[in-house]
Structure formats: C-alpha cells, structure tokens
Amino acid sequence: MHQCAQHPAPASYGRAFAIGILLNVVFVVVEAGFGFATNSLALLADAGHNLSDVLGLLMAWGGYALAKVAPSPKRTYGWRGSTILAALFNALLLMVAIGGITWEAIGRFSDPAEVTAPVIIGVALIGVVINTATALLFVKGRKGDLNIRGAYLHMAADALLSLGVVVAGIVIAMTSWQWVDPLTSLLIAAVILFGTWGLFKESINLAVAGVPDKIDPADVQDFLTSIPGVTAVHDLHIWAMSTTEIALTAHLVKPDADDEDSLLKETASELHHLFDISHTTIQIERCVDATNCGQAADGTL
Structure with missing residues (x-):
C-alpha cells in the first residue's frame, strides 16, 4: 500500500478572515441602524445578509483552523472534514436569508414604507x-x-447587491416609486440563490463522501485500467477529506506483479498530477x- 504526502492548506487566510469579519461587523451595525x-x-435586507456573512466567515475560519489540527488515533484524518461542514453551513445560512428577505419583500408590496x-x-x-475589499482577500483561493x-462568494455577491441597493435608491429619488425598495429586495434574494445553489449542491455532495465535481470517476477508472499489467480495477472510492484534499482507495488486479513499490509510487504520482x-x-x-477479495463482487467499480 502507498499513501503520498499531504498538502497543507495555505497559511495566510487567518488574517484575511479576521480583517473581513471586522469590516463586515462594523458595516452591519451601520447599515442596520x-x-x-x-x-x-x-x-x-442587505444588513441581514451581511450579518449572515459574518457568521459564515466565522464558520469558514473555524473550519480552516480546525483543518490544521494534527491527526490522532481517534481522528485519523484530524479535523479536515470541518471545512466541508463549514461550506455546507454557509450554503444553508444563505438559504435561510433568502427565505427571510423574500417573505419581508412580499409583505412590503402591499404595505410599502417611505424610504430616504x-x-x-x-x-x-x-x-x-467594504464587500469588494473583503472579497479580494479570498480571490486567490476560491x-x-x-x-x-x-x-x-458571500463577499462578491454582497458587493453586487450593495450596488443594486444604490441603483434602487437612485430610482426612488428620481421617481418616488416606493415599490422599488421591496422589488430590489426580491432581486437580491434571486441573485443570492443563483450564486449559492452550486455551493449548496457541492457541499452536500462532499458531506456525504461523494466524488468531487471536478473529477470524473470513469476517467480515473480508465487511467488505472490502462496501467501496464493491470487486468481489472474494483472497490474504487474517491472522496474529499476536506475542501482542498481528495483521497482515493482502489484494488488493482495485476497477475504478474513484481515491483509493487515502484508501481504504487508512480501511480500515486500520476493520480496527483492528473x-x-x-x-x-x-x-x-x-x-x-x-x-x-470479497469487495470485488459488491457492486463497486
């Protein structure tokens, strides 16, 4: 058996999370007031969404920090999976925010309030x-x-949504159409949903140990089968250990195996490269x- 070296997460995002959270907490207080x-x-609506982003950033930061905790006999992968849970929590939090914004906006159409x-x-x-500056802190790792x-995604969406609020304010100032305010809120909810849906689906997939979206298991199967001397591949499993690390286990049938160490080293290197x-x-x-091998007949690849 062979397991290649680990690839640690970048060490620079702790400061980015701290700066982003501080900026957004200040802005939430100002905007809500x-x-x-x-x-x-x-x-x-925008302040509520920004508050959810603060909580989301805290969760993401927590997952990022826990992923660095060393493995133990009880947790052989450490806390790497916490990054997946943080991503899922972020997606769920945004879904809740969408529901709240939509509910309030619908009510405002029948009972509009005058805004300044x-x-x-x-x-x-x-x-x-603020949101653009915060988004730029995470642009390299996205x-x-x-x-x-x-x-x-939270921060980039917020920058666009705040821009939408600016447009709504200009329209209201020019026309006195108060219904533009709740309409803008509905558009905000739609944009959040559009940007969040992919994150929601992918985080659920990783949470249940699904194959990451960027990998086609059939391609991996074909590669392993193409190794000289390999006649069959079964019990192939591919899953995410964290949001940055992917793991694979497989059984290769090679009747004339002679230099297993070399084969395992080269295969692991190619799997990482490809x-x-x-x-x-x-x-x-x-x-x-x-x-x-009892697993060869259990229906897995």
Whole structure:
C-alpha cells in the first residue's frame, strides 16, 4: 500500500478572515441602524445578509483552523472534514436569508414604507467598497478550496447587491416609486440563490463522501485500467477529506506483479498530477476469487 504526502492548506487566510469579519461587523451595525431609521427594507435586507456573512466567515475560519489540527488515533484524518461542514453551513445560512428577505419583500408590496433615498445610496456605496475589499482577500483561493470559495462568494455577491441597493435608491429619488425598495429586495434574494445553489449542491455532495465535481470517476477508472499489467480495477472510492484534499482507495488486479513499490509510487504520482488526488491507497491483487477479495463482487467499480 502507498499513501503520498499531504498538502497543507495555505497559511495566510487567518488574517484575511479576521480583517473581513471586522469590516463586515462594523458595516452591519451601520447599515442596520440606517435601515431602521429610514424604513428601508433594501438596507435591512442587505444588513441581514451581511450579518449572515459574518457568521459564515466565522464558520469558514473555524473550519480552516480546525483543518490544521494534527491527526490522532481517534481522528485519523484530524479535523479536515470541518471545512466541508463549514461550506455546507454557509450554503444553508444563505438559504435561510433568502427565505427571510423574500417573505419581508412580499409583505412590503402591499404595505410599502417611505424610504430616504440619499441615505440608502450613501450607506450602500460604503457596502460596495467594504464587500469588494473583503472579497479580494479570498480571490486567490476560491478555485481550489470550497470553504474559501464560500467566503469569497458571500463577499462578491454582497458587493453586487450593495450596488443594486444604490441603483434602487437612485430610482426612488428620481421617481418616488416606493415599490422599488421591496422589488430590489426580491432581486437580491434571486441573485443570492443563483450564486449559492452550486455551493449548496457541492457541499452536500462532499458531506456525504461523494466524488468531487471536478473529477470524473470513469476517467480515473480508465487511467488505472490502462496501467501496464493491470487486468481489472474494483472497490474504487474517491472522496474529499476536506475542501482542498481528495483521497482515493482502489484494488488493482495485476497477475504478474513484481515491483509493487515502484508501481504504487508512480501511480500515486500520476493520480496527483492528473486528478489532484493527494491521498492514495492502492491494494495489489493477483486474482479476484471470493477468498482473495470479497469487495470485488459488491457492486463497486
């Protein structure tokens, strides 16, 4: 058997999380205060979403920190899976925020409240700056880490949503159409849903040990089968240990196995190069009868 070296998560995001949380806490207090003072549902909806982002950032930071805890005899993978739970929590939190914003906006259509457009515009512009700055803290890690992607998605969406509030304030100032405020809230909810759905599906998939979206298990199967001397592959499992690390176990049937150490080393290296699979455990078998490997007939690949 062979397991390749681990690939630790970047060490620079702790400071990014701290700065992002501090900026957004200050902005939530300011935005909510002006929202209540001006009866603006758009500002309150945006503040509520920003508050959920603060909680989301805290969860993401917690998962990021726990992922660095060393493995133990009871937790052989350490706390790496906490990053997956943090991503799932972020997605669920956004879904709750969508429901609350939508409910309030529908009620405001039948009972609109007069809002102060200049205040809405000024506060929302501050939000554009703060949310954009926070999103930039996570822009480099968004592609390789679902947990960091959740944090980035929150902040990038907020920047766009705050910009939407600015537009709503300008329209209200020019037309006195108060219904633009709840309409903007519904648009905010729609944009959040659109941006969150992929995160929601992928985090659930990883939470139940599904194959990460970026990997096609058939391609992995084909690669393993193509190894010289390998006649069959079974009991193939691919799953995420965390939002940055992918693991694989498989049984390779190789009747004429002679240099297993070299084979295992080269296979693990290629799996990492081709599929970004960083933890590989492979079992070599010379035949596949019932006494040799019971997993060969259980329906797995």
